[in-house]
Amino acid sequence: MAATQKGADASPMTIREVSRLSGLSEPTLRYYEKIGLIDPVDRDESSGHRRYSATAVETIEALGCLRATGVSVQDMRAYLRHLAEEDGSAGQLRELFRRNADRVAQEMERMRVQLRYLQLKADLWDTRERGDTAAERRAVEEIVPVVRELR
CATH class of the missing domain: 1.10.1660.10 (Multidrug-efflux Transporter Regulator; Chain: A; Domain 2)
Known part of the structure; x- marks a missing residue:
């Protein structure tokens, strides 16, 4: 540091x-x-x-x-408290970091779905702008399951 x-x-x-x-x-x-x-x-x-x-x-x-x-802030307090302990805090700190890593992984998955939705919507509007109704139908079919994931 x-x-x-x-x-x-x-x-x-x-x-x-x-x-x-x-x-x-x-x-x-x-x-x-x-x-x-x-x-x-x-x-x-x-x-x-x-x-x-x-x-x-x-x-x-x-x-x-x-x-x-x-x-x-609650986990920051726990982190500092465990650092101050003499013994036995390694396992607690490991769990604190694993729990937060899991939280970030879940956030990343949500963001992946959000990104996919936005990309598909852009594609949908592209098909509409071109007037390609067949491609528009396919785009809508792709979007429907992603919409379910967003909820």
Whole structure:
């Protein structure tokens, strides 16, 4: 991770820097702090601006990856909790990631059906534009089962 490459003695990062590094917006970083997903962030004494330690940035980078894959805040909390455990968390983390992988696979399948429907509808309108009634009938026959899958 980028934060670890800078080393433990790296200077604290601003919210803007952390946002750019993690892919999480500044409001999201503030929200994650507010709900306790990340620990309270140290503040600059003179300005009051947040200053993120290398350790906090590592955690935020991981959360950014989890969020990018659609992992829920509840599962992010579980992930962080299991990471903090000394022993026995590997199986729980494996299941958390498998469950989320299954969720993404299901989303991909839904999207595949959606894509097929849109492609078939484009083909249907192409046949209508050309006035090819035989091809239009075939296109309609192809669309019907896909419509059932959409529901």
